[in-house]
Amino acid sequence: MEIDRRAFFAGLGGVSAVALMSSEAKADALEHHMAFQLNAAVAKKFPTAEEIAAKVDTRPTRRGVGNLFASSTGNVKRLPALPEKPTLLDYFHLRFNATSNHVLQSANRAMTNGMSEEIVTACLLHDVVQELIKVDHGWWGAQMFEPYVSEKTSFAIRYHQALRFYADTEHGYEYPDLYRSLFGEDYKPEPYIEATYKMVRNHKWYLEPRMVTVNDLYAFDPNVNPKIDQFVDIIGRNFKQPKEGLGYDNSPSAHMWRSIAMPDHPL
Numbered sequence: 001m002e003i004d005r006r007a008f009f010a011g012l013g014g015v016s017a018v019a020l021m022s023s024e025a026k027a028d029a030l031e032h033h034m035a036f037q038l039n040a041a042v043a044k045k046f047p048t049a050e051e052i053a054a055k056v057d058t059r060p061t062r063r064g065v066g067n068l069f070a071s072s073t074g075n076v077k078r079l080p081a082l083p084e085k086p087t088l089l090d091y092f093h094l095r096f097n098a099t100s101n102h103v104l105q106s107a108n109r110a111m112t113n114g115m116s117e118e119i120v121t122a123c124l125l126h127d128v129v130q131e132l133i134k135v136d137h138g139w140w141g142a143q144m145f146e147p148y149v150s151e152k153t154s155f156a157i158r159y160h161q162a163l164r165f166y167a168d169t170e171h172g173y174e175y176p177d178l179y180r181s182l183f184g185e186d187y188k189p190e191p192y193i194e195a196t197y198k199m200v201r202n203h204k205w206y207l208e209p210r211m212v213t214v215n216d217l218y219a220f221d222p223n224v225n226p227k228i229d230q231f232v233d234i235i236g237r238n239f240k241q242p243k244e245g246l247g248y249d250n251s252p253s254a255h256m257w258r259s260i261a262m263p264d265h266p267l
């Protein structure tokens with residue numbers, strides 16, 4: 001457990017008061033402080049779905065808008081142009097700023113856990129479409145990557161979104177607290193998510209998206225900072241880079257890549 005030294009000292013009357021305490025008294029006080037913090041963490045309060053819905057008209061943008069299209073901290077930034085024939089790595093370096101650390105951590109974890117290259121690839125790509133749009137990002141993401149990856153990898157990307165709402169302790173997945181804060185503690189997934197879950201649960205490829213959720217959940221460690229270079233070989237074997245550049249190959253999802261490349265175009 002992390003100790004907030006300032007809060008701990010302030011609770012005891014400040015640094016000078018602590019200096020006058022015996023080491024035993026200090027140890028007792030520390031134990032008491034940690035027990036208190038632990039209780040506070042256990043009693044974490046999550047909003048209800050209704051409280052979350054009530055905030056909709058307090059914001060200038062909708063929650064499902066892509067990272068590139070809105071800023072939570074002020075104005076959006078000017079973006080550097082992409083090369084004429086952009087590759088997946090160019091998008092990682094110049095457009096996936098808000099999502100890359102998270103997906104790199106997921107892929108790094110999947111690699112450490114000995115997952116197949118198809119699952120590592122799915123982990124590496126599973127959330128980057130959130131630069132374009134967040135709502136239903138599993139489906140959007142799978143569609144964007146479908147022309148360039150194996151069917152198994154796009155299956156894993158598409159369905160990780162629905163599986164995240166359903167625990168599977170046998171395979172190491174628990175319902176995440178993050179979802180309690182994002183959707184509300186009493187949130188019930190909509191019927192289309194429930195139906196999708198049931199279909200995928202009985203599918204022969206169930207473990208592909210399930211392993212994305214397993215490696216996703218633990219992928220928020222500020223001390224782990226993997227680089228895209230680590231995955232260059234896996235990308236080479238599992239991602240079909242179009243020679244015209246992503247966005248210009250006339251694939252069914254080329255327009256999605258262009259929207260990420262040029263989000264400032266007004267139409």
Ligand SMILES: [Fe+2]
Binds near residue numbers: 126127137160161
């Ligand atoms: Fe996701």
Ligand SMILES: [Fe+2]
Binds near residue numbers: 102106126127216
């Ligand atoms: Fe994720």
